[in-house]
Every structure is written in C-alpha cells, then in structure tokens.
Amino acid sequence: MADGAPDPPARAPRLxxxxxxxxxxxxxxxLRTVDAALAALGLDRTALARAATLDGKLDEPGLRAxxxxxxxxxxxxxxxxxxxxxxxxGSARVAAAVGTPSVAEAAALASAGPGARLLAPRTATASATAALAALxxxxxxDNR
Numbered sequence: 020m021a022d023g024a025p026d027p028p029a030r031a032p033r034l035x036x037x038x039x040x041x042x043x044x045x046x047x048x049x050l051r052t053v054d055a056a057l058a059a060l061g062l063d064r065t066a067l068a069r070a071a072t073l074d075g076k077l078d079e080p081g082l083r084a085x086x087x088x089x090x091x092x093x094x095x096x097x098x099x100x101x102x103x104x105x106x107x108x109g110s111a112r113v114a115a116a117v118g119t120p121s122v123a124e125a126a127a128l129a130s131a132g133p134g135a136r137l138l139a140p141r142t143a144t145a146s147a148t149a150a151l152a153a154l155x156x157x158x159x160x161d162n163r
Contacts, residue, residue, distance in 0.1 A: 032068035035135070036091070037127025039113070039148040040076060046084035049147050053089065056142035056149040067091050068154060071130035073098060073122050094130050101125035107137070127152035 036053060057063055070086050074095030077083075086093045098118030106128065109120030119125060123141045132155035141150040 032066055032091075033154050034062070034066045034068060034138070035127045035131040035152045035154060036067050036070040036089075037123040037125065037130070037141075037148075037150040037152065038070060038072045038076075038082065038085075039122030039126070039141075040072070040079060040082060041146040042079065044079070044081045044146040046081045046088065048144060049081055049085035049149075050088060052142055052144050052147040052149045053085070055144075056139070056151055059142065060138055060151065064089055069094065069130060071096060071126035073101060073117055073119070073126065075117065076122075094126075096126055096129050100129055104128050107140070123148040123150040124152075126150075131155055 038049065040049060053064070057066065067089060069092045070089065071094045072082065074097050077093070077095040101119040101122060102125070104121070104125040106121040106124040108124065111120065113122065114120040124137055127150045128135050128137065131152040134155040135152045138151045138153060141148045
C-alpha cells in the first residue's frame, strides 16, 4: 500500500476444480475451459486450491501440463467413487465410456469434501469439461 501500511492478507484459495477430458486433449484447451469456468463467476486462477479428475486420466500429458501451469495439486478418483457422488447432471455416454456419468462435477465435489457444493453448472468444450466446487472447510486465512 502507498501509505506504508502492510498489504491486506491474500484470501486463501477456496475452490476445487474438477476436470473431465477426452484422451489427447491439449493443455491449452483445458486451460481455456478452466478460465471460462472461473470467468463466469468473476474469478481467476488464484481462487483454485486443487484439481481433481478420474484416476484413469492422470497420465494424460495435456492434463499434467495444465495442472502444472495452474500450480495446484491434482487428485484422481476411481470411477466407482465418482459414480456415487450425487450431481445435477450426468451422461449415459460418459458412463459407458469411463464408468461414471459425471467426471468434472463429481471429481470437484469428491475432492472438496462432505457438504461441498457446486458453484455453477459445468463448463464444456468439445474435449473438456470443468466444474468448480467450494471447499467444505475452507483453508485457514492468516489474519495476523
């Protein structure tokens, strides 16, 4: 601050990003999808605490590169775990392909913890989906 007072503490990241993607999706497309989901809520990447997806996608180069650029840890969940998460939508086509009707929304909720909630409908492109969930228990902020 110009008056010499310390800057106010930054808000701790509070969102979990759920990502669904087709094999071979490039990092640039994933990042565009993430940025669109955040922008729809008036947020940017600093709001992200972590990311989550289907465990079978963890080896995807585009996903790994995108998450590295976002600077957040990535968790993978088995299809059975994601299939058990109640979500507002779902796709029979996705369920047939990967074993769960929802990847992005279910992964966000599963990683955000009990009582978590989706902040908006998922954002989708031709090869990727992104969903944002608020952490059930936000990280502690340093208010000293």
